[in-house]
Amino acid sequence: MPAVILKERQASITRGGAGSGAGSGAGGGGCGLGGAAGTGQGQPSGAGIACEQASVAGSVSQRACVFCGARVVLNPITDAFHIVHGPIGCASYTWDIRGSMSSSGELYRHSFSTDMGETDVVFGGERKLARAIDEAVAAHHPPLIFVYATCIAGVIGDDVAAVCKAAEQRHQIRCIPVQAPGFSGHKAIGYRLAGDALMRLFGGQACPREKAHGINFLGDFNLAGEQWIIRNYLKELGIEVLTGITGDSRYETLMRAPQAALNIVQCAGSMHNLARRMHDELGIPWISVSFYGVEDTADSLLRLAEAYGGAQAAARARALCHRERERLAPVLKRYRRRLGGRRAAIYVGGGFKAISLIRQFRELGMETVMVGTQTGRPEDYEVIRSIVSPDCVVLDDANPAELERFMIEGGADILVGGVKERPLAYKLGVAFCDHNHERKHPLAGFVGVQNFAEEINASMNSPVWSYV
Amino acid sequence: MLDATPRDKVYERTALVSNPCKTCQPVGALYAALGVHKTMPHSHGSQGCAAFHRMFLTRHFKEPAMASTSAFTEGASVFGGGANLKTAVRNVFDVYDADMIAVHTTCLSETIGDDLHAFISDMDIPDGKRVIYANTPSYVGSHITGFSSMAAAFIDHLAEKSGKPSGKLVVVPGYVNPGDVRELKDYLGEFGIKYTMLPDVSDVMDSPMTGTFELFPKGGTPIEEVVATGDAAYLLALGSWASAACANALKRKHDVDNRVLDTPIGVAATDEWVMALSKFASSPVPAAIEVQRGQLIDCMLDVHQYLDGKRVAIAGDPDIVIGLTAFALECGLVPAYVITGTPGGGFEERITALLEQYNLVDKCWVKSEADYFELHQRIIQQPVDLLLGPSLFKQIAKAEDIPLVRAGFPIIDRYVHPYQPIVGYRGALRLLEAMSNAILDRQDRDCNDEDLEFVM
Incomplete structure (x- = not known):
C-alpha cells in the first residue's frame, strides 16, 4: 500500500x-x-x-531543531568550549556529532553540559551555569565559550546572557550565549543564531579592523578534511584563507575574519545570514561557491579567481581545472559505464x-x-x-x-x-x-568527485545485493 | 586524542558534566515503546527531540527507528501542547495506521505543565486504537528511567484482569539488545514456559532484510498480550533500574507477584535466572542449558591465567554494569573503576557488595552520576589493562592505548552486536571471548619478538 x-x-x-x-x-x-x-x-x-515552515505535528520528521542547527554550525570551532545549558540529553546527542576535522586542538570533541536537574528547574539554573563556566575555565583555560540555552532554560527564566556577561568580566575571555530553545523554529533558525553568535564575537574589542589579504571560507565544516583539499587549490591560485567558518577554525583565526577582503559561501543555508551581516556591518562582499562535482568546483574556482585574485589567479585556476579535468576524465568514463x-x-x-x-x-x-x-x-x-x-x-x-x-x-x-x-x-x-x-571520505573538490563515484559504485554494485 | 584532559591532577567538578555517561529519559521511553507491536512512539516536545532520539537509536542498531513528534512551536510552549498532541494523534492514526500511540513527555512539556491525562481524555480516539503516555522529564534520572517509566506505563494503561488466569510468566528484559531478548526467549523455550516478553524489541530492531520497509516490523509484544498481563501467574523483572517499576505496577494493579533479578550477565546471575525459571516451571533445568553452563565454565578455566589480576574499567547503564562487574570478578579480573551516569538506586552499594565477595573493595573506585571525563582523569593517574563498556570509551581507549571491549549502550562504531547476546551462558561466553582476545591480542602486539608465543 x-x-x-x-x-x-x-x-x-x-x-x-x-x-x-x-x-x-x-x-x-x-x-x-x-x-x-x-x-x-x-x-x-x-x-x-x-518550505521554511514548522514540521507538522504527528510527522516522523527527519529534521532537527534550533539547538541542533546552532550546535552543528559552531561545533567545528576546535578550541572553543561548548557548554549546553539544559538537561543532559542535548549534550549527549551532540557529543562529537560531526566528522569535522581539526589541525590543532580537540576540545570541541568533548561534550559539556550543566545537566540540569529537578532543583535547577524549580530554583533556576543560573548559579549552576556560572559554576560550570568557572570549572571549565579552571581545568581548560579556553579562549572562547559558547553557552547553548536549550528548551527549558528560557522557559524557567534563566538569564543566560547575564551569566555569560558576568563570566566574561570575571575570567577575561569571550563567553557567548546562544539562545537556542528547540521549539523556537526549525534547524535553519539555529543556523542564524550561530551566525549571530559569531557576529557578536567579531564585534568584540579584540578584533582588528584593518583589511588584510585573504578570504574567509563560510559554510564548510571540514568534514573528512574537505576544507584542506579546497585550501590547497586556493593556495595554488595564490589565495590565502584567513579562516574557515567554521571548519577547522580557532578563536585566533576567527578573530581575523573581519579583516577579510571577501567571503566565499558554500553552505548558503547555514551561512546566508552571516554572510549578509558581514557584508552590511563589516563591509565584506561575498560570493556563493560549491566545491561538489566537477562543474561546480571548476565554476567556483574560476569565479573566485576572477572576483578576487585577478588575471594571474584566473589563469592558474584555468590551468588547475584543466589538469584535474584531464585526470578525472578516464575515471568518470569508467564509472559512467558502470553507473x-x-x-x-x-x-x-x-x-x-x-x-x-x-x-x-x-x-x-x-x-x-x-x-x-x-x-x-x-x-x-x-x-x-x-x-x-x-x-x-x-x-x-x-x-x-x-x-x-x-x-x-x-x-x-x-x-x-x-x-x-x-x-x-x-x-x-x-x-x-x-x-x-558521517561521510566516510572527503567528497569535495576534484578528489571528492572520484571518491563520490567510487563510493556510490561500491554501494550500488556490492555483491551483497545479489542475495536480497 | 583527549589532549585537553589535564594530566596533572583530577579536577573536582560539581556543576559541569563532561562527556556524559547517560542521556535523557525520552529516548529510553521511545526504545521501550518500539517493543510493543504496531505502536508509534510519540515525543511530546520540540521536533529536535525525536530527531536526536531516532538518530541515537539508529546509530546503535543500524536500523530505522520510528517516532513521531508534537513539533512544539513558540505558541505551544506558551499556551500548552494540547492542540499539537491532538493534531499529532489524528495524523499518526491517519497516515501511519498505528494501533497504539505511546506518548512520552520531554523537559519542555513537563516544565510548562502539560497534563497528558487531560489531553488524552479529551480526544476522540478511533475505535480499536489506543493512546497511552508516560511522564519522562529529561531533567530527572536518565534514559534508563525513561525506559522503566514507559514499561510501567504499558501496565498502568493497558493491563486488565479477566478473572481467567493465563498461567503465563511475564518477563521484563530491561534495557538490552534484541539479541539478548532472543537469548532469554531461548531459555523460556527450553523450559517450555508460556510467557509474555514486555517489551520485546526482537524482530523490531533486528529485523531481516526483505526488500521492503516495514514501518511496524513483525516483532513487538502484541497489544492484546500486554492487556492480558493482568491474568499472568508471575512476573520476572531483569535489572531493577529498568524493570522493577513495571513489576511493581503489575503487583499494584492486579496483584501479580514478582521477583526482580539482576540482568543475567555472568555465571551467578544467569544461575539465578535459570533457577527462577526452574521454580516457576516446577521442572529441573533442561540438559541443553546445563551443557551451555558447563561449556562456559570450561572456557573460563582455559583462559583464566591470562585474565587473572588484570585491571578493568567498566562503564555504562547500572543494570548492565552490575552484570559486567560480576562477570569480570568471576573471571578473575580486578574492577578498578566502575561508573554509571544514571543517578540513584543504590548503585554504589550494589557494586561494593560484589567487590566484598572478592575482598576487592579498596582496589576499586565506584561512582554513580559519574562522567567519562573524570573516569579518564583517574585512569591517567592509575591505568588499567582493559576497558569494558560502550563506544563512549573509545576516545579514552585511543588516548591511553588501552584495549576496549564493547558492551552495553550505545555501541555506535561497530556492527552486528545488537543481534548477539551478552546475557545467559552463551552471552557470557561471547564476552569472555572478546575480553580474552583483547588482552591476548595486546600481549602479541606489545611483546618482544623473542617472547611471541605460538601457543597461548
Missing part, C-alpha cells in the same frame, strides 16, 4: 519544472498529490513549494548540496528521480526545479513514508542522505551514500 500523504504536507511536495503551476505543481494524476495541493498551510511566494542510466534519490540538509548533487549525478550519466532537503530555501527549490526533469519529485522536510514512496515510484537505485536515511534505504533495497556528518 503506498504511503498516505498528509494534506498538510502536500504543499511541500512538487515536481521538476520551474514556474510550473501556481503553488502546488504536483504533476502526475496517478500519484495522488495533485488534487488537494495548494490547500496546505502557508503558500510560498512563487517558488512553488512550501550510467541508473537513478538517484537525494535527501540532504540544505539546498546548495542538493543542487550540486543533481549536477554530479548527471556528470555520471545518472538521473535524479527524487530530491528533498530538510531546510532548503525557496530560491534553492527554484533552482532545483529548473535543473531536474519534470518527473522528478521535489520535497521539503520529508518523512520516511514519503521518502519510501517516491524512491520506489521513481525506481531509485541509490539514496544520498544522512544517518537516519541509511537504514531506510537499505531496507528498501536501495544503495546509500552518506553525504552528511
